[in-house]
Amino acid sequence: GESVGLHLPTLSVQEGDNSIINCAYSNSASDYFIWYKQESGKGPQFIIDIRSNMDKRQGQRVTVLLNKTVKHLSLQIAATQPGDSAVYFCAERTGNQFYFGTGTSLTVIP
Amino acid sequence: EPEVTQTPSHQVTQMGQEVILRCVPISNHLYFYWYRQILGQKVEFLVSFYNNEISEKSEIFDDQFSVERPDGSNFTLKIRSTKLEDSAMYFCASRQQGPLLGTEAFFGQGTRLTVV
Numbered sequence: 491g492e493s494v495g496l497h498l499p500t501l502s503v504q505e506g507d508n509s510i511i512n513c514a515y516s517n518s519a520s521d522y523f524i525w526y527k528q529e530s531g532k533g534p535q536f537i538i539d540i541r542s543n544m545d546k547r548q549g550q551r552v553t554v555l556l557n558k559t560v561k562h563l564s565l566q567i568a569a570t571q572p573g574d575s576a577v578y579f580c581a582e583r584t585g586n587q588f589y590f591g592t593g594t595s596l597t598v599i600p
Numbered sequence: 601e602p603e604v605t606q607t608p609s610h611q612v613t614q615m616g617q618e619v620i621l622r623c624v625p626i627s628n629h630l631y632f633y634w635y636r637q638i639l640g641q642k643v644e645f646l647v648s649f650y651n652n653e654i655s656e657k658s659e660i661f662d663d664q665f666s667v668e669r670p671d672g673s674n675f676t677l678k679i680r681s682t683k684l685e686d687s688a689m690y691f692c693a694s695r696q697q698g699p700l701l702g703t704e705a706f707f708g709q710g711t712r713l714t715v716v
Contacts, residue, residue: 524704524705526707531709531710532709532710533604533691533693533707533708533709533710534643534691534707535707536704536705536706539704579642579643581643585656587645587648587656588633588645588693588705589645590635590642590643590644590645591642592641592642593642
C-alpha cells in the first residue's frame with residue numbers, strides 16, 4: 491500500500507528562524523500533496539498543497555517543495571512564530587483517498 | 601467561513617455498545633470521509649462516500665462500521681459493537697468534486713471516542 495513518512499518526529503526552532511519539515515512518500519502515482527497543521531485537540535487544518543506537475547509553490551510564509559525524483563516533499567515556514575507550534579502532516583492523494591504521514595511536532599521556542 | 605462540524609466532541613461508551621458519530625459537511629461539498637487517529641499516531645483513512653454510496657474503504661472499516669447520509673446535511677459513522685481498540689479521535693472531512701476546485705479535504709474538529 492501507499493506509504494507516507496516523515497524524517498523527523500520532532501523539531502524545535504527559535505522564534506524568527508525558518509523551519510523546514512520533511513516528508514518522504516512512496517507512491518509515485520500520487521498526483522497531489524498537501525501539508526496539514528494539527529493543533530492539540532483540533533482537526534487537521536489545510537496549509538498548502540502542490541500538484542505533481544509542480545516542484546515549488548509558495549503561500550504566505552510557507553513554501554512547499556516537491557522532488558519527484560527522490561519522492562520527497564518539504565514544508566518551509568519563514569520567520570517561525572509561537573503560533574506555528576503544532577504537529578505537521580504531509581498527505582498524498584491517490585484517487586480520492588488521502589494518505590497521511592506520521593507527523594512532525596514543531597515547537598517554537600520564544 | 602464554512603466548516604465541517606462534528607458532534608459530540610467527546611463520547612464515552614461501554615465496550616459492546618453501539619455509537620453514532622455525526623458530521624455536517626460543508627454544504628456544497630460532494631465527497632465525504634471518515635478518518636481516525638489513535639492517540640499519538642497518524643491519521644488513518646476509514647472510508648470515503650460519494651453519490652450516496654461508499655466509494656472506497658480501508659481494511660479498518662470492517663462489518664462493525666457503517667456510514668449513512670440520512671438527509672441532505674448529515675453524514676454519520678456507526679460502530680455497531682465497540683471494542684477497546686476503537687478508542688480514537690474520529691475526523692470527518694469533506695471536499696468539493698473536480699480536479700481543479702476544492703481538491704483539499706476540510707476536516708472537522710473531531711469526536712474523541714473512549715471505549716471503556
